[in-house]
Every structure is written in structure tokens, then in C-alpha cells.
Amino acid sequence: MPDISLTTVVLLCLAALAAGWIDAVVGGGGLLLLPVLLLGLPAHTPAAHALGTNKAVAIVGTSGAAVTYARRTRVDVRLAVRIGIAALAGSSAGAFLAAGMSTDMLKPLIMVVLLGVAAFVILRPAFGTAPATGPATRRQVLAAIGLAGLGIGFYDGLIGPGTGTFLVLTLTAVLHLDLVTASATAKIVNCCTNAGALAMFAWQGAVLWQLAALMAVFNLVGGTLGAHTALKKGSGFVRVVLLTVVFALVANIAYEQWLA
Secondary structure, three states, X not given: OXXXXXXHHHHHHHHHHHHHHHXXXXXXXXXXXXXXHHHHOOOOOOHHXXXXXXXXXXXXXXXXXXXXXXXXXXXXXXHHHHHHHHHHHHHXXXXXXXXXXXXXXXXXXXXXXXXXXXXXXXXXOOOOOOOOOOOOXXXXXXHXXXXXXXXXXXXXXXXXXXXXXXXXXXXXXXXOXXXXXXXXXXXXXXXXXXXXXXXXXXXXXXXXXXXXXXXXXXHHXXXXXXXXXXXXXXXXXXXXXXXXXXXXXXXXXXXXXXXO
């Protein structure tokens, strides 16, 4: 356990609770949790320890949300796992390349893509509100594995922020899912990618296990509550949260690119 004050521990736990809720509803909980960890841990703490601890916390909340969704809504677990395995491979490749290149040049492009996504969701009020009319076709499955699995998995390993949100949007567009079912499927995919990343960080000794265990309890509660909220409120509510997270992600990237 790092040498941090009780007040900081409490704030970290509350951040884990809020991040779990956000992540379960529409993804993007890391936008809150990772910066708080970077600020809350002692100045001498390596950044890798914040990243590893973040993954150890997030995987618990994501797993809790995934179980809640699986029990309460119809999720094609087999398809989600297939996409998750592809995402695991993609994230490994992205992480391998990330060590040797600067991602700063990609951030403005990501901002443009996100703003385009926001405009699309705003101009298409029906996006993600209608349930799938039938099982996914072979072409849709392959597209989901390629885009949501390999593509977004690669992005997760290379850059990371907003991966859950990108997963929800891609699964909704490619598989024609409603936003609630897409969120549920994204949680299973996230479990796969988080497990791979956590294994790597643990192997490197970059996880603060005692702090992670404490925060994970709050993240699990937040994730479970978030899944229940999304299931209760429906796709319209998820759509509002989705737009909020997209604009928050744009603001975060803009700040890091030009103001930090």
C-alpha cells in the first residue's frame, strides 16, 4: 500500500465507484479513474503502477456489470467472447507498437472521429433504440470481430481512452444492437482485454494490489448499479450518457494535446 492519506484513499474509492457506474452504462470509466489515480498516488510512483492498478480495479467492476447484464438481458455471450479474443490479440499488438512511437499525432484525428460520432448520434435519434431483428449474419460477425475486436483492441493497446465507448458505438452500428445490449456485449469484450493487460502489468510487478483490492470493491458496486440503471432506464438514457462521455473524451484529449 503506498504512503497516501486516508482522505486520498476515500477520494480514490469514490472515484472508483463513479467510474464503475459510468463504465457499466456506456464505457469510458477510465477517463475518470486513471487521472484520479495519477493525481492521488505519491509523485514518485511510476506511471505504470497507476495503469496496472487501474486495470486491476476496472476488471472487477467490468466483470460485475457483465454478470448483471447477462442475467437480465439477452446477450450473445459466445459472440462477445469471440470478439473479446480478437480484441485481446489487437490490444497486444497495439501495446507492442506503442513502446516505439508517439501517439500525439493520432489524438487530433481521434477528436475529429469522436465529434463526427457525436453529430451522427444527435442527428439520428433512433440510433441504438431498436432491438436487433434477428441473429447476426456471418458478414456482421466478421465485421464485428475485425472492427470491434482487432481494430478497437489495437486502439486500446496503442492509446486507450474511450475504448468502451468506441466498442458500444461499433457494436451498435455493425450488429444493429440497441444501446443497452451493445453495452452488455462491450462489458464481456472489455473483460477479455482487461485480463490480458492486467496479466502483463502483474508480470511486470506494476500493480498496487492492496489499494486495488479496496478500490475494486467500490468499482464493483458502481458497475453493478450502472448495469441495473441502464437496464431500468433503457436505450434513451444510455444515449444521453453516451453523448456526455463522448464530449468529455474530446475535452480530455484537447486538454492533453494543447493545454497540458
